[in-house]
Amino acid sequence: MDMILHHYDQSPYSEKIRLIFGLKNRSWKSVIVPMVLPKPLLMPLTGGYRRTPVLQIGADVYCDTLQITAELDRRFPEPRVTEASCHGFSSILSTWAERVLMWPTARYVTGANRDALPASFFADRAAMRGHSAPTADEIDAGLCHQRHHLCLMLDWIENLLADGRGFLITDRPVLGDLAVYQRLWWLGALGGKAADVLDPYPHIKAWMGRIAAAGHGQRTEITPETALEVARSAEPQPLPSGECDPSIEIGAEVEVVTEDFGTDPVRGSVIRATAEQISIRRSDPAVGAVHVHFPRLGYEVKSV
Numbered sequence: 533m534d535m536i537l538h539h540y541d542q543s544p545y546s547e548k549i550r551l552i553f554g555l556k557n558r559s560w561k562s563v564i565v566p567m568v569l570p571k572p573l574l575m576p577l578t579g580g581y582r583r584t585p586v587l588q589i590g591a592d593v594y595c596d597t598l599q600i601t602a603e604l605d606r607r608f609p610e611p612r613v614t615e616a617s618c619h620g621f622s623s624i625l626s627t628w629a630e631r632v633l634m635w636p637t638a639r640y641v642t643g644a645n646r647d648a649l650p651a652s653f654f655a656d657r658a659a660m661r662g663h664s665a666p667t668a669d670e671i672d673a674g675l676c677h678q679r680h681h682l683c684l685m686l687d688w689i690e691n692l693l694a695d696g697r698g699f700l701i702t703d704r705p706v707l708g709d710l711a712v713y714q715r716l717w718w719l720g721a722l723g724g725k726a727a728d729v730l731d732p733y734p735h736i737k738a739w740m741g742r743i744a745a746a747g748h749g750q751r752t753e754i755t756p757e758t759a760l761e762v763a764r765s766a767e768p769q770p771l772p773s774g775e776c777d778p779s780i781e782i783g784a785e786v787e788v789v790t791e792d793f794g795t796d797p798v799r800g801s802v803i804r805a806t807a808e809q810i811s812i813r814r815s816d817p818a819v820g821a822v823h824v825h826f827p828r829l830g831y832e833v834k835s836v
């Protein structure tokens with residue numbers, strides 16, 4: 533069954549998944565989603581989850597790049613991105629990249645390129661986090677501070693690579709590399725006005741070139757309507773066996789909610805819960821029954 537990535541080209545988290553398609557040399561279908569709400573042709577699949585990207589395989593919907601990565605490694609184990617032998621450090625680095633390095637990269641790249649973004653971008657992202665939208669003057673005033681913090685962290689990455697290693701953790705790119713990479717790749721995206729921040733970092737630039745060499749696999753565009761039709765005419769696939777988390781009852785009605793922001797809950801009945809993943813069943817007139825899969829890390833499961 534085809535893999536359908538709901539994404540947009542400028543999305544750094546999506547770039548991580550596009551690179552995993554490249555590393556695994558896979559063919560995939562691309563559906564472009566809007567950068568800001570509303571996303572009426574995505575919601576029937578996810579039930580309210582608005583973040584980017586989302587992977588759809590038939591009537592199975594994978595939310596969050598952690599879950600997408602785990603699923604791609606399960607289906608196509610060679611080469612593994614969540615390599616067991618370095619999973620600890622790789623996960624620590626990935627979590628640091630996407631929860632700490634995340635902020636100065638996001639604020640600097642969007643601030644420096646504010647003219648290249650849709651007019652509603654800052655209001656949309658502020659609302660997603662429960663804030664009011666910053667003014668253009670506030671954005672400009674913060675740029676120097678964000679760049680300074682970003683450079684402190686770039687120094688650490690440059691230092692890691694200065695011993696001549698090819699990749700951050702092992703002899704090939706794994707999850708931790710891809711998570712750091714997606715943050716830094718974004719510096720060159722949008723209008724390109726943040727790209728020069730990498731100029732003093734030759735080791736980082738060379739490492740980024742080695743990762744980019746994976747490419748994106750074979751991509752074909754399809755419409756969002758076609759993706760909905762694919763879900764409607766498919767059945768969710770049987771779930772892999774694994775040790776279940778006894779604290780979550782199968783069949784229970786729950787809401788899965790992101791812990792950070794973009795917190796629209798996704799409601800459904802539990803079909804599988806392990807220490808690392810939760811899958812719920814829900815239905816929507818546009819797609820019929822779908823299984824929606826989330827990682828446990830970063831998500832709360834609430835009984836309703």
Ligand SMILES: N[C@@H](CCC(=O)N[C@@H](CS)C(=O)NCC(=O)O)C(=O)O
Pocket residue numbers: 542543544545546566567568569582583584585595596597598830
């Ligand atoms: N933890 C999520 C974070 C994804 C994320 O924050 N993506 C950004 C875009 S790169 C986003 O969702 N922005 C809001 C949107 O696209 O609606 C993941 O790993 O997939």
